[in-house]
Amino acid sequence: MPRYEFKEGSSNKFWEITKDETKVTTRWGRIGTEGQEKVQTFKFTYEANTAYDKLVLEKEKKGYTRMKPEDTGPKPKSNPELEAAILRAPESPDGYLVYGDWLQSQGDPRGEFIALQHAQLQATGAEATALKRKVANVLKKHEGFLVGTALASSLKDKTLSVEWHLGFIRSARLAVGDYDEHPELELDETLKLLLKHPSARFLQELVIGLADNDGENHYGNLIRHIAKNAPKTLQKVFLGDYVFPDDTEISWTDVGSVTPLCEALPQLRSLRLRGGGVSLGKIDLPELREFILESGGLGRPSVKAINAAKWPKLERLEVWFGSENYGAGGSEKDLQNILDAKDLPELKHLGLCNAEFTAQLCVLLPKSRVLKQLETLDLSKGTMTDADAAVLAANADAFKHLKRLDVTRNLLTTKGTKLIAKLCPDVAHGNQRRDRSDGEDGERYVAVGE
Template structure:
């Protein structure tokens, strides 16, 4: 429950407020007492939300300031030398186990958690189930030490979820509170708390969900926090884990400048971005294995930056180009380095999706240098018509080696869709969209724009 306090002269008061859908609860009184509580039930949720905002404004205008809850629980033990061994190889169990032995010798509950989780990873059947229950009980009993008061209060809802591995948080997801929840912390505040906590010192996977559920969804400041505060152990990063258009439109989301990530996480293996207006600069991620950019409109500069990126170990590349109406300005010629497999010796999975030039891709791919090395090819959500499909069929031999070809959400007729289904072992036709273009207006729309 968000808490506000007013301290001036003889006044020493607190005021708290929370909203659950259409129910508003407030509590107030002198600091140090339980105070009084009042509950109001409104007919509509938006009325409760309006009342919430109005009362908070009234209190802050009167001089009340919001305070954060303080942490409780024992200070965790730390051994920099043993931590350094884990930092050198965060995916190996040996470093954690040695650290766990030391922590147990210090009476630190995290040492027991490391031992239990390692045993759980080796067990099967009933033994694994029993160990899972022990791990859950230990996490609950020592959450003050292992997670902290503030993070524990958020955990389990939409705001924060974590994945434990050998005594530490291996993966985490941070997002704005749901529409029916009062945001005690904003996403940036939650993220700072998480990254500063000892349990996240070896964080390997981080997902950022919706950052704002009321206005433009911006990630620029979030990326700066990650680059500054996340540990160098980070291997997988997903910025923009939201459902469109249910949560927000993809074009209302701004990724921002991702350049600070390159230097901060040279060992990054997976980068997944969803939204528009990214700033890439010169991409240099030599350890990256997977890059996904989902957008409703990718500008020409970004397309060129992706095509010229340094990622010699990349195995999966997926790019959504989007609609010209929402800022897409890349063309087939701008991705020629990708088609030529320039600097992509390990690429096995290529997605050139949501493009207004899918027919041109169909013509260019059979003679490209990248196609023979691919295992999967994704041309979904684009503007492939029967005309483009005819080119694919005329060059069927070039696609026969593929394990999977995704042509879903294009503009194929039922008859032609059945024909291209034989191009390789697994052709995904899925649902095709209706082609609304005509002789006067030949412009065709991608599946994801706004």
């Protein structure tokens, strides 16, 4: 239950509020007492939401400050030397098992948790099922110790979900709930607590869904928290795990500057971004294998930053460029390093998607150096027409080594799809859109703009 306090002069008061469907419950009184409780029941959920917001606003205007939940209880044991062994090889079970033995000797319940999870990974059938129940029981029994009371509230209201591996949180997803939900912690508070919690000291994957459900879906503040507090084991980051346009339009999202993330986490293996307002400075990620940027309007500075990036181990690159009407800039001329495969010896998948300059790419790709080393090529969501398909077909030999070519959601007719249907063993060409170039404005549109 969110708690507010007011301390001024002789006043030393608290006020708490919670909502459950159509019921709003408040509790208030002097700090240190049980206080009084009042329950209001409304006919409709939206009436309860309105009442909740109004009550909170009134208390804030009176000077009440929202308090952050604090974890209580014993602190987990820590052995820096054994933790360092895990940090050197976070994917190997050996370090966890040695650490688990030490924790059990110290009476730390995480030791038992590690042992049970490791046994579960080795087991099959009925034994695996039984161990799964034991793991769940240990987690439930020691939730306050393994998660903490504050994060437990975020798990309960589902703004946080986690995957446990050998006693620690291996992956986590955070997202705001529906607009009518009122979690105890704000999303940035949950993120800070998670990244500083002992259970997340070996976190490997972090996913952020909607950061706000009022139309202001910004990630800049969350990026700064990640850059400042994320453990060095973090390998995968996905900002923007939402469904568009159902949850929000892709252009309504402001990813912000990703530079702090790149500078703080050079060990990243996968970085995925979805939304607009993306700012990419110098990119130097020596361990990165996958970079995906899905945008309805990617500015030219970001396009040039991708072209100049240093990621020698990159295997998968996918970029959605978007519409000029929504801020897209750059062109095929700003991708020369990529087309030349400069410092991209491991690249096997290339996606140049949602581009207004697909026609130019169809001319350049058959003669490019990068095409020769690719296994899959994605030109989906762009502005490819039958004339562009004919250019690809005229250079069929350049594409025959590919395992897959994706041209879905372009502007092809049956004639165009037939031209390229056999360029390689797997050509995806479904869900074509209508060519609107014969309209009044004479423009072709990418699949994802707003």
